[in-house]
Amino acid sequence: xxxxxxxxxxxxxxxxxxxxxxxxxxxxxxxxxxxxxxxxxxxxxxxxxxxxxxxxxxxxxxxxxxxxxxxxxxxxxxxxxxxxxxxxxxxxxxxxxxxxxxxxxxxxxxxxxxxxxxxxxxxxxxxxxxxxxxxxxxxxxxxxxxxxxxxxxxxxxxxxxxxxxxxxxxxxxxxxxxxxxxxxxxxxxxxxxxxxxxxxxxxxxxxxxxxxxxxxxxxxxxxxxxxxxxxxxxxxxxxxxxxxxxxxxxxxxxxxxxxxxxxxxxxxxxxxxxxxxxxxxxxxxxxxxxxxxxxxxxxxxxxxxxxxxxxxxxxxxxxxxxxxxxxxxxxxxxxxxxxxx
Ligand code: AHG
Numbered sequence: 001x002x003x004x005x006x007x008x009x010x011x012x013x014x015x016x017x018x019x020x021x022x023x024x025x026x027x028x029x030x031x032x033x034x035x036x037x038x039x040x041x042x043x044x045x046x047x048x049x050x051x052x053x054x055x056x057x058x059x060x061x062x063x064x065x066x067x068x069x070x071x072x073x074x075x076x077x078x079x080x081x082x083x084x085x086x087x088x089x090x091x092x093x094x095x096x097x098x099x100x101x102x103x104x105x106x107x108x109x110x111x112x113x114x115x116x117x118x119x120x121x122x123x124x125x126x127x128x129x130x131x132x133x134x135x136x137x138x139x140x141x142x143x144x145x146x147x148x149x150x151x152x153x154x155x156x157x158x159x160x161x162x163x164x165x166x167x168x169x170x171x172x173x174x175x176x177x178x179x180x181x182x183x184x185x186x187x188x189x190x191x192x193x194x195x196x197x198x199x200x201x202x203x204x205x206x207x208x209x210x211x212x213x214x215x216x217x218x219x220x221x222x223x224x225x226x227x228x229x230x231x232x233x234x235x236x237x238x239x240x241x242x243x244x245x246x247x248x249x250x251x252x253x254x255x256x257x258x259x260x261x262x263x264x265x266x267x268x269x270x271x272x273x274x275x276x277x278x279x280x281x282x283x284x285x286x287x288x289x290x291x292x293x294x295x296x297x298x299x300x301x302x303x304x305x306x307x308x309x310x311x312x313x314x315x316x317x318x319x320x321x322x323x324x325x326x327x328x329x330x331x332x333x334x335x336x337x338x339x340x341x
Pocket of ligand 1: 065118119120121122211247248249250252277
């Protein structure tokens, strides 16, 4: 039920625009368009088997991964929704090899939108939460046909980032650089409503999220760090840790945003061409911005993610993010190891 105290996403954005001069009407429109597209994706995901959209699409993406039908549909929904508004100079998607230009028939704006249209797609067919992750950059001045180098900006230059979780409820988590805020989709009203303003991740935690099946492929400091967590109260960390792994980054990060924790997808030697599984531009950067705005930390284990200068659109990086004290602890293992080698 709505009331005069209900703050819709639109009202929130208008108030943010009044408070912060760098938020203009085009950026507000961009966020509203992405949110509307995510509502459409949420409906498609929610239909499950009834929508005839489960299973593989029969195609592969630039990463060589099999695309699910819902990956392809979510990508199309985001491209179509963002084509005609005049707010974008271009977009790039985890699912597409190259940046996607705005069709010539439409006016062009000053922003670049990057997205992972459906993160955690291995969970689609088993009815576990998936989501959309997005990052917004400014298009460099004077550039009307943005190329890869124009997208390859450090995460510190992001003007907005967000993710949705299509779970028991559909959530939108957003930062415009002034805190991290959570909106819940009111399915009766059809609009996102502010439900948690300025969330803060607890600095300390006893919970970690990692795919343990990769342990034998990790480097030495990572093996030592996890061994010490598993040793619990009797070990050097002096406390018992719990483990959770959804295998949807949006769901794992959302748990951490809500109650603390550390999420790790470290470098591993499973595939020499992939230094970590997650993509800098579509996953690590937007999540790092959101987590830092919530008082957490996001690093590669050695460096702050937002400071990395991207070298390729589909670049992968190791990711350690969440409760600040625990990210610091994980980094200390890497620092100690590096200082001895
Ligand atoms: P994708 O969207 O390509 O399915 O990737 C999912 C990502 C991320 O959401 C999740 O944290 C991680 O990959 C899961 O990796 P594992 O398959 O190793 O569990």
